[in-house]
Amino acid sequence: xxxxxxxxxxxxxxxxxxxxxxxxxxxxxxxxxxxxxxxxxxxxxxxxxxxxxxxxxxxxxxxxxxxxxxxxxxxxxxxxxxxxxxxxxxxxxxxxxxxxxxxxxxxxxxxxxxxxxxxxxxxxxxxxxxxxxxxxxxxxxxxxxxxxxxxxxxxxxxxxxxxxxxxxxxxxxxxxxxxxxxxxxxxxxxxxxxxxxxxxxxxxxxxxxxxxxxxxxxxxxxxxxxxxxxxxxxxxxxxxxxxxxxxxxxxxxxxxxxxxxxxxxxxxxxxxxxxxxxxxxxxxxxxxxxxxxxxxxxxxxxxxxxxxxxxxxxxxxxxxxxxxxxxxxxxxxxxxxxxxxxxxxxxxxxxxxxxxxxxxxxxxxxxxxxxxxxxxxxxxxxxxxxxxxxxxxxxxxxxxxxxxxxxxxxxxxxxxxxxxxxxxxxxxxxxxxxxx
Ligand code: HEC
Numbered sequence: 156x157x158x159x160x161x162x163x164x165x166x167x168x169x170x171x172x173x174x175x176x177x178x179x180x181x182x183x184x185x186x187x188x189x190x191x192x193x194x195x196x197x198x199x200x201x202x203x204x205x206x207x208x209x210x211x212x213x214x215x216x217x218x219x220x221x222x223x224x225x226x227x228x229x230x231x232x233x234x235x236x237x238x239x240x241x242x243x244x245x246x247x248x249x250x251x252x253x254x255x256x257x258x259x260x261x262x263x264x265x266x267x268x269x270x271x272x273x274x275x276x277x278x279x280x281x282x283x284x285x286x287x288x289x290x291x292x293x294x295x296x297x298x299x300x301x302x303x304x305x306x307x308x309x310x311x312x313x314x315x316x317x318x319x320x321x322x323x324x325x326x327x328x329x330x331x332x333x334x335x336x337x338x339x340x341x342x343x344x345x346x347x348x349x350x351x352x353x354x355x356x357x358x359x360x361x362x363x364x365x366x367x368x369x370x371x372x373x374x375x376x377x378x379x380x381x382x383x384x385x386x387x388x389x390x391x392x393x394x395x396x397x398x399x400x401x402x403x404x405x406x407x408x409x410x411x412x413x414x415x416x417x418x419x420x421x422x423x424x425x426x427x428x429x430x431x432x433x434x435x436x437x438x439x440x441x442x443x444x445x446x447x448x449x450x451x452x453x454x455x456x457x458x459x460x461x462x463x464x465x466x467x468x469x470x471x472x473x474x475x476x477x478x479x480x481x482x483x484x485x486x487x488x489x490x491x492x493x494x495x496x497x498x499x500x501x502x503x504x505x506x507x508x509x510x511x512x513x514x515x516x517x518x519x520x521x522x523x524x525x526x527x528x529x530x531x532x533x534x535x536x537x538x539x540x541x542x543x544x545x546x547x548x549x550x551x552x553x554x555x556x557x558x559x560x561x562x563x564x565x566x567x568x569x570x571x572x573x574x575x576x577x578x579x580x581x582x583x584x585x586x587x588x589x590x591x
Pocket of ligand 1 (some may be wrong): 220
């Protein structure tokens with residue numbers, strides 16, 4: 156930059172000295188967009204960031220957590236997939252927050268600060284067609300490990316339907332980290348519930364039974380959206396709905412009674428949502444191994460369109476990467492999660508559904524850290540850990556939600572390793588029954 160230009164820029168600065176970032180001019184809009192959806196009264200963030208006073212009080216932590224990229228929570232590496240509702244700050248924004256804090260977290264002219272955003276009260280998509288509420292309060296103890304609790308709610312659905320949107324409303328947003336909504340038409344979840352003394356039953360990986368379908372997932376700050384026109388989730392009459400909620404203790408005993416709103420498809424459905432899993436069951440991680448690599452792959456037998464990807468590991472998870480390799484060799488990134496954060500599991504919804512031709516190979520790589528350096532290692536000293544759905548076992552799994560134009564295309568697919576693709580198979584048999 157020429158000296159002349161520098162001099163000119165300087166002249167633009169206030170007479171009092173170099174321009175310092177202020178809340179009103181530089182910071183409020185970043186917080187409003189990227190933090191306030193969770194950091195406001197009644198939401199999951201442990202404090203509010205809706206005013207200058209609150210932001211100033213937290214300025215050093217704001218600078219620290221954004222620099223570390225632990226806030227806003229989002230584990231997908233930029234440039235590997237483009238997702239709806241991605242929670243990411245640019246390097247420039249992180250720089251602004253840091254400079255603001257270092258310069259004393261100045262207010263600027265608060266009269267000109269952008270106001271806190273308005274959020275829709277109540278159901279985001281209007282009154283649902285069906286509301287299901289947990290039958291009783293779940294007690295979350297003050298301390299201890301996070302838990303996945305599965306609450307079984309009979310739907311009472313009298314005829315088969317397709318679902319276009321789902322909204323999850325936490326009863327107590329402070330303790331609910333994320334939720335998945337499964338369907339069960341085999342009464343298996345009811346049996347698990349009956350065998351567990353608490354409300355619902357505990358699990359760690361999957362819901363502990365083979366779901367007959369899924370209505371989707373929810374994480375804090377997420378916005379509820381309709382599936383594309385013509386795409387629906389199959390909801391079989393008489394199914395039970397199983398809410399799998401990830402609860403996080405807050406230091407105080409808490410209660411939660413969450414509910415879901417179900418919206419039936421408004422337009423005729425020509426494509427059902429199904430699931431494909433790419434998974435490696437052969438997991439045996441030696442104690443102390445900080446970089447345990449597993450791979451898995453699955454070749455698509457038919458043309459499919461991918462809607463979302465949900466990586467899944469447990470407490471030793473470190474990193475997971477999935478990609479599609481098209482028959483012509485083109486590589487398309489699906490998702491890369493690094494570092495894996497067990498507490499912020501996410502269903503990553505692709506901004507543009509990805510069409511993949513038959514013969515495309517889905518490849519999965521995962522890394523686990525079973526060393527003493529991993530702060531979430533459940534064992535101290537580390538122990539050998541093997542495959543399983545328990546909290547001290549591990550998994551290496553990525554679930555993709557897919558659609559096809561021809562329901563029968565989803566039938567009879569076999570995983571590369573000869574194992575039947577369990578989730579897919581179940582959804583397909585339902586889809587087939589529907590057609591008959
Ligand atoms: C998706 C919801 C969500 C968003 C968006 C979010 N936070 Fe948080 N934040 C939380 C939750 C929940 C916690 C409590 C700790 C946890 O559960 O990880 C938290 C904790 C914090 C903490 C306390 C330190 C810590 O790590 O526990 C700070 C500081 C913070 N957030 C700052 C921010 C800032 C700054 C932004 C925006 C740039 C932001 N958060 C965006 C949900 C969110």
